[in-house]
Amino acid sequence: MSFGQVITGREMAVIDANAAALGVPRKQLMESSGHALARAVRAEADPGDEIAIVAGRGNNGGDALVAARFLDDFQVRVFLLGRPETITTDIARENWHALERAEIPTESVRDSTALDLGKPDLFVDAMLGTGISGDLREPLAAAAAQMNASDTPVIAVDVPSGLDAETGALAKNAVAADHVVTFHKPKPGLDALDVSVTVADIGIPSAAERYVERGDLLRLSRPADTHKGDFGEVLVVGGGPYTGAPALSAQAALRAGADLVRVACPEGVARELQGYSENLIVRPFEGEVFSPHAVETVAELAAEHDTVVLGPGLGADDNTLVAVQEFLHGFDGTAVVDADALQVVPGVDTEATLVCTPHQGELRKMGGKTAEEWRERADLVEAFAAEIGHTLLVKGKYDVISDGERTRVNRTGNPGMTVGGTGDVLAGVTAALAATQESIDAAALGAYVNGAAGDRVVDAQGYGLVATDLLKAIPPVMWRDSDE
Ligand SMILES: NC(=O)C1=CN([C@@H]2O[C@H](COP(=O)(O)OP(=O)(O)OC[C@H]3O[C@@H](n4cnc5c(N)ncnc54)[C@H](O)[C@@H]3O)[C@@H](O)[C@H]2O)[C@@H](O)CC1
Ligand SMILES: [K+]
Secondary structure, rough: OOOOOOHHHHHHHHHHHHHHOOOOOOHHHHHHHHHHHHHHHHHHHOOOEEEEEEEEEHHHHHHHHHHHHHHOEEEEEEEOOOOHHHHHHHHHHHHHHHHHOOOOEEEEEOOOOOOOHHHHHHOEEEOOOOOHHHHOOOHHHHHHHHHHHHHOEEEOOOOOOOOOOOOEEEEOOOOOOEEEEEEEOOOOOOHHHOEEEEOOOOOOOOOOHHEEEEEHHHHHHOHHHEEEEOOOOOEEEEOOOOOOOOHHHHHHHHOOOOOEEEEEEEHHHHHHHHHOOOOOEEEOOOOOOHHHHHHHHHHHHHOOOOEEEEEEOOOOHHHHHHHHHHHHHHHOOEEEOOOHHHHHHOOOOEEEEEOOOOOOOHHHOOOOOOEEEEEEHHHHHHHHHHHOOOOEEEEEEEEEEEEOOOOOEOOOHHHHHHOOOOOHHHHHHHHHHHOOOOHHHHHHHHHHHHHHHHHHEEEEEHHOOOOOHHHHHHHHHHHHOOOO
């Protein structure tokens, strides 16, 4: 199983929140970061050296405030660039007060004219880490200029202040560090700099990356920050022998935030569908089932949507499978493929980005292998995803999600969810998410949200869950910050 090596600041925030969800809160990580930083400083300093720690008001500064405690046998001077009341997080502020009470020399610098970092033997640059935006502003810019103008070695915390950990771009007034102690994994852009890098293990359990946890919800922007249209439009192509399935997928996509969902289905199904919910917009095509003559109509509709759900209730009529194949052959958008449509995917020649959501029986029918033990299954799913060139979300007690390079595991959900229709809900949620997220993240979040919705229902009512129960549980799982 692989999680990827370089990680962006945003990804780090997800992992950090997942660690907290697993019982390892940020304050503990800050303590480990500070300790790792202090060890690196100790390795470069001589006894009695003067060490100037230049701290910003965020958690990057907080890491260095912790380090100061470990280094109080040196002549440590801590410069806080800003007023202590404006430290941005509680954990960093608590560490500032701990320094004051321990009488470790601290000064707060309010503006650049008052800034004199002196001539220490070593600088610690803890002004900005992954929270940076834009070029350094004052008084940070003046501090960077003083550090850069001196011959004193600089150890930077996480990244040199001025390196954007999202893009790897360097601000024009960035700190020129000699050494970087970066946490957990290297950040983008570090490899292009002329610095030595230590990657410090800060005790984040590998489970925080492997498992999809509440921190993964940070990938979603909140409804309050967004406008209509930001969440995209979804087309569900389904129905034929079954009508409930496309209705469930469509309603699930709406609950997961899609702005507009339409269902393309055979005309007979269309009338029934409208009876399910007034929220469904239906685009009927001729015939009893999806067959080659309807491909052009469906393809035109699909091109007007951000993502497609292909499969719910379509059935496995020979004509339908040919139609699915023809549709995928000409499609270059993003589709979540479920149910009988799955068996067509491995042989199909398509430009489309597909997220396939098989249970283990369907996976075998696609030509994939499965195993009892989830780690073994994860390796098999990763290899099969690489082979077919699409993202897989293989449902099970532990869902395994892989795009062939990155692999995640989801643990939400419960035995009550083996009831019919929960897979249709999952496909709809995943398609809504795929309108704004990369396939692997959409699939991982889809599995998490669907399972967590099921857990919420079972918590509230006990077993006896039916698929429609999941629909109302989707929004609170997605948009509430914490479990109440
Ligand atoms: N996310 C994580 O999992 C962990 C983060 N840690 C540390 O936390 C850091 C991130 O902390 P924060 O998110 O608090 O962010 P930062 O400490 O990087 O910066 C945030 C502050 O800087 C200000 N700022 C942003 N751009 C500026 C600019 N161009 N000029 C002047 N001020 C600017 C912001 O207004 C904010 O007050 C990491 O780099 C790392 O050092 C570690 O403690 C361990 C775990
Ligand atoms: K820094």
